Amino acid sequence: MKFDENECRKALLLKAVGDMANKIEIKLVRSVIGSPQWMRTIVRTLGLRKLQHKRVVNDHPSIRGMVNKVSHLVSLNPAKEQ
Numbered sequence: 314m315k316f317d318e319n320e321c322r323k324a325l326l327l328k329a330v331g332d333m334a335n336k337i338e339i340k341l342v343r344s345v346i347g348s349p350q351w352m353r354t355i356v357r358t359l360g361l362r363k364l365q366h367k368r369v370v371n372d373h374p375s376i377r378g379m380v381n382k383v384s385h386l387v388s389l390n391p392a393k394e395q
Contacts, residue, residue: 335372336392338363346362355379356386 341361345353359379360368369375369392380389 336369337372337376338367338369338390338392339380340378340388340390341369341386342388345386348383348386349380352383355383359383359387361387 318332338360339359341356341364342363344357359376360370
């Protein structure tokens with residue numbers, strides 16, 4: 314069985330788009346005061362500015378990786394559908 318390169322790319326793209334359709338809500342629950350600069354940068358990259366600030370983002374592996382790095386500062390919940 315031979316795989317067509319274009320079909321593989323299309324399948325990967327559809328899988329990525331399907332994964333991004335899921336939304337998650339990220340909330341900053343602890344202050345970044347006293348945290349290293351790289352943690353502050355991750356929090357800002359996630360779009361969180363102040364305590365209790367919420368942000369709804371696409372559920373993507375890169376976002377999950379950032380949330381895992383600062384998991385003690387943020388809470389993660391599935392987004393409510395609008």
